[in-house]
Amino acid sequence: MPLLSYLKALHRALGDELARDSAVCVFGEDIGVGVNNVTSGLLKRYGPDRVVDMPLSEQAFTSFATGAAIAGRRPVIEFQIPSLLFLVFEQIVNQAHKFSLMTGGQTGVPVTYFLPGSGSRVGWAGQHSDHPYSLFAHAGVKTVVPATPTDAYGLFVTAIRDDDPVVLFGPSGSMGVREDLDLEALAPVPLGVGRVHRPGTDVTVVAIGHLVQTALAVADRLADQVSVEVFDPRTVYPFDWPGLAASLARTGRLVVIDDSNRTCGIGGEIVATAAEEMRLVAPPKRITRPDGAVLPFAIELDRALQPSEDQLITAVLEVVKDA
Amino acid sequence: MTVAERYRTMRLIRRFEERAIELVRAGEIVGGIHPYIGQEAIAAGVCAALRVDDVVTSTHRGHGHVLAKGADPARMMAELAGRENGLNRGRGGSMHAADFSLGIYGANGIVGAGGPIATGAAWAMRQSGGDRIAVSFFGDGAVNQGVLLETLNLAALWRLPVLFVCENNGYATTLTVAAAVAGTITGRAAAFGIPASTVDGMDAEAVYEAATVAVEAARGGAGPAFLECLTYRFDAHHTWEHKAKVRYRTADELASGRARDPLDVQGARLSEVERTALDQAVEATLEHAVAFALDGPHPDPAGALDHLYRDGLRGRSGTGARMVI
Numbered sequence: 001m002p003l004l005s006y007l008k009a010l011h012r013a014l015g016d017e018l019a020r021d022s023a024v025c026v027f028g029e030d031i032g033v034g035v036n037n038v039t040s041g042l043l044k045r046y047g048p049d050r051v052v053d054m055p056l057s058e059q060a061f062t063s064f065a066t067g068a069a070i071a072g073r074r075p076v077i078e079f080q081i082p083s084l085l086f087l088v089f090e091q092i093v094n095q096a097h098k099f100s101l102m103t104g105g106q107t108g109v110p111v112t113y114f115l116p117g118s119g120s121r122v123g124w125a126g127q128h129s130d131h132p133y134s135l136f137a138h139a140g141v142k143t144v145v146p147a148t149p150t151d152a153y154g155l156f157v158t159a160i161r162d163d164d165p166v167v168l169f170g171p172s173g174s175m176g177v178r179e180d181l182d183l184e185a186l187a188p189v190p191l192g193v194g195r196v197h198r199p200g201t202d203v204t205v206v207a208i209g210h211l212v213q214t215a216l217a218v219a220d221r222l223a224d225q226v227s228v229e230v231f232d233p234r235t236v237y238p239f240d241w242p243g244l245a246a247s248l249a250r251t252g253r254l255v256v257i258d259d260s261n262r263t264c265g266i267g268g269e270i271v272a273t274a275a276e277e278m279r280l281v282a283p284p285k286r287i288t289r290p291d292g293a294v295l296p297f298a299i300e301l302d303r304a305l306q307p308s309e310d311q312l313i314t315a316v317l318e319v320v321k322d323a
Numbered sequence: 324m325t326v327a328e329r330y331r332t333m334r335l336i337r338r339f340e341e342r343a344i345e346l347v348r349a350g351e352i353v354g355g356i357h358p359y360i361g362q363e364a365i366a367a368g369v370c371a372a373l374r375v376d377d378v379v380t381s382t383h384r385g386h387g388h389v390l391a392k393g394a395d396p397a398r399m400m401a402e403l404a405g406r407e408n409g410l411n412r413g414r415g416g417s418m419h420a421a422d423f424s425l426g427i428y429g430a431n432g433i434v435g436a437g438g439p440i441a442t443g444a445a446w447a448m449r450q451s452g453g454d455r456i457a458v459s460f461f462g463d464g465a466v467n468q469g470v471l472l473e474t475l476n477l478a479a480l481w482r483l484p485v486l487f488v489c490e491n492n493g494y495a496t497t498l499t500v501a502a503a504v505a506g507t508i509t510g511r512a513a514a515f516g517i518p519a520s521t522v523d524g525m526d527a528e529a530v531y532e533a534a535t536v537a538v539e540a541a542r543g544g545a546g547p548a549f550l551e552c553l554t555y556r557f558d559a560h561h562t563w564e565h566k567a568k569v570r571y572r573t574a575d576e577l578a579s580g581r582a583r584d585p586l587d588v589q590g591a592r593l594s595e596v597e598r599t600a601l602d603q604a605v606e607a608t609l610e611h612a613v614a615f616a617l618d619g620p621h622p623d624p625a626g627a628l629d630h631l632y633r634d635g636l637r638g639r640s641g642t643g644a645r646m647v648i
Contacts, residue, residue, distance in 0.1 A: 049450055055480070060439045060473030067443025070428060071378070072451065091470075095436060102419040103429060104412030105630035140631070140638060163633035192636075238636055276643055 006177045009149035010038045010116060010170060012186070013156035014076065018046050021074060024160060025050045027061050028078030036116045038078060058084050062091035065111045066099070074110050076160055082118040082130045085167070093139045096165040108163040114156065117172040119210065119259050120295055120302055129295040129302065133169050133208070134260040137237035137269075142166040142191055144235045147212035149179040151234055154189030162191065171259070173210025194240035196247065200229030202320050203253040206244065206270055207232055211257045211307060218312045226320050236266050244270070245278045252281035253323070255315045257307050262288040282322060285315040324371040327597060329527045330589045332370070333363040334605045336387045337586055339396055340558070342609050343386070343403055343417075347562045351617060352403045356417045359387035361557030364585035365490050366391035368530025369458060369550075372538045378426040378444045378457040380437030383418050384490075384556075385430025388460050394422045396608055397615035406619030413622045414630065434495075435461055435468030438487065442478050445485040454542040456484040464495025466508050475549075479515040482546030486537050487512065489549070490524060492556040493580075497571040512549035524552030525585040528592070555580040 004012075017024045026039060032053040034040035043051040054061045058079070065075035079085065085092070096109040119131035136143040142164055146152040152170060159166035197212060198219050205228055207215035212232045219228035231247045233240050248254060254274050258267030267286040274284055287307040295302050340360050346352040359366070366387035370379070373392070381388040389399060394410060402409030402420050410420050421429035428444065431437045441459035448455040465471050466489060478485050489508055493500055500508075512519035518540075522533045530552055537548035557580070559565055572580075590598050628637065 055473075055476060057473035057477065059470040060442075060477055063436065063439035063470065064443035064446065064474070064477060067380075067428070067440035067445075067457075068447040069443075070423070070440070071444040071447035073447045090433065090436075091439075094433060095431075095440070099429075100633060101628070101631045102411065102415045103421045103423070103630075104410070104414040106411065106421060106423045108633040110633075142632075142636075164636075238638065241639075273643075 001180050001182050003178045004149045004181055004183065006149045006152050006170065006174045007037055007116065009153040010114070010156055011040065013153045014038060015042060017157060017160045018042065018050060023072060023074040024076065025052065025068070025073055026076045026078065027052050027054050027065055029054055029056060029080055031078055036078065036080065038116045058087050059091055062088040063095055066091065066096045066109050069109045069111050070099070070107050074160065076112045076114065079113065079115050081128050082115050082132060082169070083127050085113070085115070085132055089135070092165060092167070093136070093141060097139065097141050100164070109165055110163045112159045112166050112168060114168040114170065116170045117175060118169040119171045119173060120306055121172045122302055123297065123299060125297040126294045131169070131171070131259045133167070133236050134264065134266045136167045137266055138264065140237065142235070143169070143237045144191060145169045145171065145209040146234060147174060147209055147232050148177060150181060150186065151189055151195070153186045155191070155234060158188045158191055161188070166191070169209065171210035173213070177213065189234065191235045192238040192240055193235070194231055194233040194243035197230040197232055198228065200227040200251065202227040202251060202323060203255060203316055204229045204231050204244070204247040204251045205312070205316065206254065206256045208236065208258055208266065211259060214307070214309050214312060215257060218309055218316065222313065222316060226316060228316060241273060244274065248274060248278045248280065252279055253319045254280060254284035255312065255319055256284070256286040257312050258286060258288050259307055260288055261293050262291045282319050285319055287311045287315055326528065326589070326592050327601065329367045329371050329531060330586070330593055330598070331601045331605065332367040332391050333527060333586050333589055334602055335396060335608065336363045336366060336390050338605050338609050339386060339390060339400070339612070342613055343400065344562060346404065346613070353405065354416060355562035356386070356403065357384040357561050358558040359384050361581070361585070362490055362492060362524065362554045363387055364527035364589065365488065365524045365530055365552045365554060366460070368527040369460070369488055369534040371531050372534040373458065374455070376426060376455050378428055378441060378448070378455065380428045380441040380457070380459045381430040382434070382437065382461055383430060383432055384462065385420060386417070389420050389422070389427055389430060392427050393425045394420070394427060397612040400612040400616035401619045404616040404619065405621070406616060407622045408615065408619035435465035435471040437461060438465070438471045438474040442474050442483055442485050445478070445483040446481065449484055454484070456486065456538060456541045458486045458488060460488045460490065462495065463489060463491040463493070463500050463504065463508060465489070466511055467503060472511065475512060475515045475517060478547040479517050482544070484541040485547045486534065486541060487517070487547065487549045489551045490554055491551055492554045494556065494560070494571070496560045497569060508551045509549065517547050517549045519549035519551065521551040521553060524554035525583055525588055527585060527589045557581050
């Protein structure tokens with residue numbers, strides 16, 4: 001079976017949707033040449049009416065997509081830098097997301113916003129290294145963070161077909177992940193349904209995006225001492241609470257690893273919900289970026305603020321110590 | 324559309340606003356409104372040049388545009404009163420009133436926000452063939468919003484069928500144009516190569532003629548145009564001013580600003596008999612609208628998050644209880 005990279009999975013999903021639905025169009029910066037490699041070749045295949053290179057006017061072209069969507073198109077916007085989402089927070093959260101409710105359901109805004117290379121790329125410093133998926137979950141915008149090529153394909157396709165705005169984060173730490181798979185078996189993955197990557201009985205590690213690979217590595221390293229279940233929500237909003245409850249029913253212990261800043265990150269919400277509503281036999285833990293993290297440039301400093309494998313090992317051992 | 328029809332639209336807007344202000348004072352409309360009184364000639368003149376399948380985006384001061392584009396005054400009033408029989412089922416209110424079946428992409432609570440939405444719609448409509456166009460209404464305050472300037476660039480770059488209508492009423496809330504705008508308003512459009520002109524926004528026929536030229540050019544593929552309409556806001560920025568008594572316009576200025584009433588300018592083109600008949604018809608329409616609004620059912624609080632998602636998705640409630648789809 002062929003090896004498919006995460007990046008190629010995104011490319012394939014976008015190409016398949018452009019082919020399937022003539023309403024789908026792509027907006028973004030440098031997408032004609034495909035600097036992020038997700039849109040490579042699409043301009044040549046679909047032409048400038050469907051693959052539109054945008055001037056550096058993120059706020060305008062984000063709401064331009066809203067207008068096009070209301071008028072019947074299904075735009076997909078590529079953003080080169082995760083921090084650009086701060087610039088267009090108004091256009092996504094305050095305009096596109098609110099239109100359906102504010103108009104009494106008269107219209108939807110089917111736009112997909114995607115970030116190939118979110119989170120730290122190492123060495124890109126303070127304004128290119130954010131990972132703001134928790135912000136969109138907080139606002140109630142559908143938010144997905146696929147961890148594998150199969151899920152990147154399936155969730156991207158679903159996001160594009162969804163009638164609401166959806167933000168898709170492709171973590172830079174996931175871009176190189178490759179999977180041996182049957183291309184014919186690639187299929188849409190529903191929003192709001194998590195995935196157990198590895199079953200276990202002692203502790204549930206909830207990992208998001210590229211940190212799924214970190215969690216799997218930790219589960220391997222600790223395999224002799226602890227049986228770790230790795231639960232990947234895949235969609236940060238809506239979150240698969242029943243899936244998490246089912247996992248905790250098996251393990252009763254919880255560690256979350258989340259590349260958000262600590263205050264108000266999704267990790268805090270997961271821990272709070274588990275504490276309120278689910279079966280826990282030990283106090284839960286979460287590994288996050290620090291409060292208010294701004295990633296500094298130097299590689300040692302950049303890495304010092306990101307959730308790490310060692311931190312996760314310590315937390316897992318702590319949570320199971322009385323078992 | 325005729326001179327008389329444009330007068331009727333203006334009278335409808337004027338009386339709608341006056342009745343709405345009464346309902347604000349009576350506590351039937353909560354949150355207040357941004358009255359359009361004094362600016363009626365612009366909405367009436369521009370929308371008279373449009374077809375029902377054209378698109379408009381509006382502003383926080385949006386009642387005039389929504390009515391002039393053809394929205395039902397009764398459902399509009401019910402929306403302001405927060406009733407289930409309102410245009411938006413009481414979910415939007417004054418600042419978000421919309422009717423997509425008439426191309427009304429909504430009033431909007433953020434200054435300048437409608438510009439890119441109208442322009443994206445214009446792009447999509449051109450792509451699908453036909454000759455529909457979009458109009459974005461905004462005030463003088465919006466000409467200092469970056470997103471609107473970005474939008475002018477996109478519209479000009481791709482020669483999109485969109486008309487930008489700036490209603491220059493002299494004030495962004497309380498800040499004068501002189502204190503806020505470097506250069507000129509039309510100069511901003513001209514800088515992008517967009518044909519821009521300034522018209523008398525108190526004269527519906529002047530606005531109609533200018534809009535017709537721009538709209539027909541846009542339909543024919545000539546690209547965007549920009550109209551600055553000089554006008555005066557007769558009433559408050561928002562009805563809270565009626566109580567707050569914010570002082571930024573002198574009594575003399577108000578008197579001279581209100582001296583030339585666009586309804587009288589247009590009304591003078593009709594016979595007394597004609598004008599009286601139209602006025603009476605508008606009164607009857609608004610009697611019905613107010614009754615329709617006040618008789619309308621209040622929304623059920625259980626439906627406060629209805630329509631948030633197209634697929635009926637429900638998040639958790641504020642107490643953590645599971646909500647049912």
